[in-house]
Amino acid sequence: MTAALRAAIDRARGAGQPNTTVYSPLRALGRRQLPAIDLLAQSLSTIAPVTGMMYIALWMATHHPGGGGVATIATTTSVVVVLAFCISQFTKRLAAAGSLYSFVCQGLGARAALATGAALLTGYLGIFLSGLAEGAETVLRIAALLRLPHTGGLPARTATCAVLALVVAVISLRGARYAARAILVTETCSLVLISGLMIVTPAGSPGGAAPVSPTSLGPLPVLAMLTVLSMAGFESAAFFGPEAKRPLSTVTRAVLVSPVVVGVLFVFAACAALTGHGTVVVDAYYGGTRSGGPPWMVPALDVGMACSWLACTLGCAQAGSRLLYSMGVEHVVPGLLSRVHARLRTPYAAVAVFMATGLVGAGVYGPAGRHDVGMFNSVVETALVVAYTLVAYASLRFLRRIGEHTVPTLVAGGVVSALGAGLLAVIAAEGALHGEWAAPVALVLLASSGALWHAVLRRVRPASLTQIGAFDSVETADILPGAGVLVLDAQGRRRIVAGPAGDCREERAG
Amino acid sequence: MTPIRRRAGNDDASFSGQQPGAVQKALSMLEAVAHLGPGTSARDIAAFAGVPSATAYRMLNLLVADGYLVRMPDLSGFALGRRTAELAYAANGSAPSSSVHKVAEDLRRHTRFGLHIASFADGRLRFVDQDPDHDAVGIALLRHFLHANALGKLLLAHHPRLRPASALPAVTEHTIRDHGVLDRELDHVLQTGYAYEDQEALVGRAALAVPIRDETAHVVGGLYLHGAARRITPDDGGLLRFALDGASRLTGRL
Structure with a gap:
């Protein structure tokens, strides 16, 4: 070992404890508990690959x-x-805990981060409430197959939504690890069931009984958009960074592996539909008992899809509540949302607010949104593409700021930013040309939301502007004693300064 | 140099023995941070260590993920992390030996609670292997309030001369403040072979400590299981057995 390193370690042995201990702003969460498998479960459940597979198989068949x-x-x-x-x-x-919202702040600053936050909230809330409404619908179909009374009408649908939301809330509050395990079991069951059915059912002719929203785009671009929407949430493991074991390795792996796994499943579903195997399953799900398939298949499919919808809502509730929690810690939203349960270490206030909003949304979506599912999807899609485009561009700026860019990161960031921006332009132009204003209006609102939110915060809570982008930063105990001291400066920002015995060189600015 | 390489190779799958060059580069980067001081950028480290920048960035991320380095709060530079100190033990062969760390890591794979190994050498409480995946437990807090934590109680039970004569300060509302109650608790520790704390040092957290002995059966340290209150309890026979088995595997290794 060379002199400087040995001297630093020797100094560490003799160094006393720092006078003040600085902790991570996200310390209240149950830190470093989730193993890698639970992170993958979180990502896969938010994507809900089973529902995506069904849509893709349906689309391929029709x-x-x-x-x-x-x-x-x-x-x-x-x-x-x-x-x-x-x-x-x-x-x-x-x-x-803020995932893309906090990441964008590191590259593009507070306004872009707030716009990303608004886009993520729109996207995740959209997926959550549609998942809740669709899940309730599927549960009611199962109840109808079992010949239970009162399975139709608004009161039954509202009550089922409320019960599902309650189940999701209880699992979310019980703890991240418990929720991830519940998600994994639920999603695996439905995945095995649907994939098995697609393989074992004989090839049939397409029934064409399924509802597909009309669209002005060509078939392949629509399929591409459908694939992107079906993959939404693949990055949701990132919301659990502070709660993961060895987060910098495990979250990265989950984020990289999830789209590959789901892509393979989607290609499998598309091939099943192409060879005719998927059509029997699709007809049975969308056509019900009238489709002419085996009688056991309809309830089996409904159970599988209900599990998948439940896992999807659970994944979204987990992710959305972490985002709200992170914003609560920064006081970008009321600080109440940063409250964490003392024993379970879950952000209960954020979970409650996200669930309540989602439940009201599902109540509206149930009767109204389903008739215009194309418009609803285009808003959610636009929000997610905005968030993804911003984070891709932010990666370029972030790596440039810290001086760690390489050729692959430059190419990846550039290509995805350009594709995302191009996609948004196409969505806006298509919407404007065909008089479907939902997506262009959503785009304008989201683009201006960052500046608007920033202006409101500057007036109402100016201190919060310096707190945006909070992450699980280094703590006093993480630093080798004597190698530096973590301090809070006058603005409350964390800095590492050389110890008293050192040359007092301060942290270099980016 | 050799023991350090072997140590790093044993520790982490990221730098396996098949990559001696990678270990060499990792050490040279730690050396660069030690030499250049806190706040050194990745580019400066790569230049100082003579490592291609793409390789350096990848390895720096691994070193941060494993706690050998920390990123500055603005993410633009690096400082030495707590785990760097472990390299010194490998270099001069002093405690904790690699076997203590290996046993501790193996035990950690079988529990969801924080598992820390402490030494009582010279009648002083100090950690020799802290769980990197759980909340760090403040050694200063434990050392100052021996009566308020399981490790401290274990130390006091086996080293009666360290028992406090002055008033027992309250750390939380659950802390034992009466000398008579503490004496009975320490007797209980000696009789049962374990010490327990229930929200006495930190509200919402409980811990269990069992003694680690040397070859002559003297208590020289403790194995400390730390987690949420009500989850950690001595009534959990499986947990207690796990701790006692773990401590017996560490016999003679501190």
Whole structure:
């Protein structure tokens, strides 16, 4: 061992404890508990690959894009993997409960972070409430098959939504690890069931009984968008950085692996539909008992899909509540949202607020949104593409700021930013040309939300502006004694300064 | 140099023995941070260590993930991390030996609670192997309030001369403040072979400590299991057995 390192270690032995101990701002969460498998479970459940597989199989069966469709899904998956590579540049370097919201702040500053936060909240809340409404619908279909009374009408749907939301809330509050295990079991059951059915059922002719929203775009771009929407949430393991064991390694792996796994499943579903195996399953799910399939298949599919919807809502509630918690810690939203249960270490206030909002949304979505599912999806889709585009661009700026960019990171960031921006332009132009204003309006609102939110905060809570981008930062105990002292400066920012025995060189500014 | 390489190789799958060059580079980067001081950028470290920048960035991320380095709060530079101190033990062969760390890591794979190994050498409480995956337990807090934590009680029970004569300060509302109650508790520790704290040092946290002995059966340290109150309890026979088995595996290794 060379002199400087040996001297630093010798100094550590003689060094006393620092006068003040500085902790991570996210310390209240149950830190460093989740193993890698639970992170993967979180990502996979938020994506809910089973529902995506059904949509893709349905789409392949009704539009007959042939091999081109499979190639489109594979290509779209590759782009999402490149996006995951951009996100992994952050997850390798910081663990943040705000995920993309906190990452964007590191690269593009507070306004872009707030816009990303608004986009993520819109996206996750959208997926959550549609998952809740669809889950309730599926549960009621199972109840109807069992010939239970009162399975139709608004009161039954509302009550089922409320019960499902309660189940999700209880599991979320019980703890991240418990929720992740529940998610893993639920999602695996439904995945095995649906994949098994797609393999064992004989090839049938497409029934065409399924509802597909009309669209102005060509079939393959729509399939690409469908694939992106079905993969939404692949990065949701990043919300659990502070709660994961060895987060910088495990979260990165989960973010990179999830889109690959889901892409393979989607290609499998597309191939099943192409060879006719998937059509029996699709017809049975969308056509019910009238589809003519085996009588046991309809309830089996409904149970599998209900499990998947439940896992999806659970994944979104977990992710959305961490985002709100992170914003609560920064006082970007009321500080009440940063409250954490003393024993379970879960952000109960954020969970409650996210669930309540989602439940009201599901109540509205149930009767109204389902009739115009295309419009609803386009808003959610736009929000997610905004968030993903911003994080890809932020990765470029972030790596440049800390001086750690390489050729692959530059290429990945550049390609995904350009594709994302191009996609947003196409969505806006298509919407404007065909008089479907939901997506362009959502785009304008989200783009301006950052500046607007920033202006409101500057007036109402100016101190919060310096806190945006909180992450699980280094603590006093993490630093080798004598190698530096973690201090809070006048603005409350953390800095590491050389110890009293050192040359008092301060942390270098970026 | 050799023992350090072997130590780093044993420790971490990221730097396995098949990559001696990687261990060499990792050490040279730690050396660079030690030499250049806190706040050194990745580019400066790569230049100082003579490592290609892409390799350096990848290895720096691994070193941070494993706690040998920490990133500055603005993420733009690096400082030496707590685990760097472990390299010194490998270099001069002093405690904790690699076997203590190996046993501790093996035990950690089988529990969800924080597992820490402490030494009582010279009648002084100090950690020799802290669980990197759980909340760090403040050694100063434990050392100052021996009567308020399981490790301290274990130390006091086996080293009666250290028992406090002055008033027992309250750390939380659950802390034992009466000398008579503490004496009975320490007798209980000697009789049962374990010490327990229930929210006495930190509200919401409980811990169990069992003695680690040397070859002559003297108590020289403790194995400390730390976690949420009500989850850690001596009534959990499986947990207690796990701790006692773990401590017996560490016999003669401190």
